[in-house]
Amino acid sequence: DGGITQSPKYLFRKEGQNVTLSCEQNLNHDAMYWYRQDPGQGLRLIYYSQIVNDFQKGDIAEGYSVSREKKESFPLTVTSAQKNPTAFYLCASSIGTSGGETQYFGPGTRLLVL
């Protein structure tokens, strides 16, 4: 089945710790995205990547880092510099022609701070 997988489903972070969220897609999409969802707010864009080995900051990139070494994978690292990391993190992908195409989402990772 084609789709997007995210792991883990739940992640606990200790103060001062970096943690990495996994996102994999087998849709052969060029573009991938990371969003953060907080209660009562719309999804906010953290980073996006139009193509392998290239990525751009979104609206709230501070305290986060990404890599795009393979077309299928777009991991997100939440660094210790992110002071309020508790949220639901969603990864998405699209064909990537213009940035206006249908976006497909993974099941999400909920990050909690211990």
Next chain:
Amino acid sequence: KQEVTQIPAALSVPEGENLVLNCSFTDSAIYNLQWFRQDPGKGLTSLLLIQSSQREQTSGRLNASLDKSSGRSTLYIAASQPGDSATYLCAALGGYQKVTFGTGTKLQVIP
């Protein structure tokens, strides 16, 4: 900066009723508008994407319309069912860095 508003924030209807969800956006320079469904604790499921050159898209009991000039989109759900209970989100797609989501309408369909 694009702003997307969804009203109402919550809606409760009896089973079988037809209903309309609203989405408004401030910047009409968008490629497309996409409607999603989100169940509690889950990711987003794409329902419909309306291209900027289209006015309507239909999928089963769902019909979405788009009026770029007025900055409005509606999602019409016919003959609602309890399984339609979820949060419905719209997103204005203006390019890679210009994807703006609304905060959603939480729908409850009462049996």
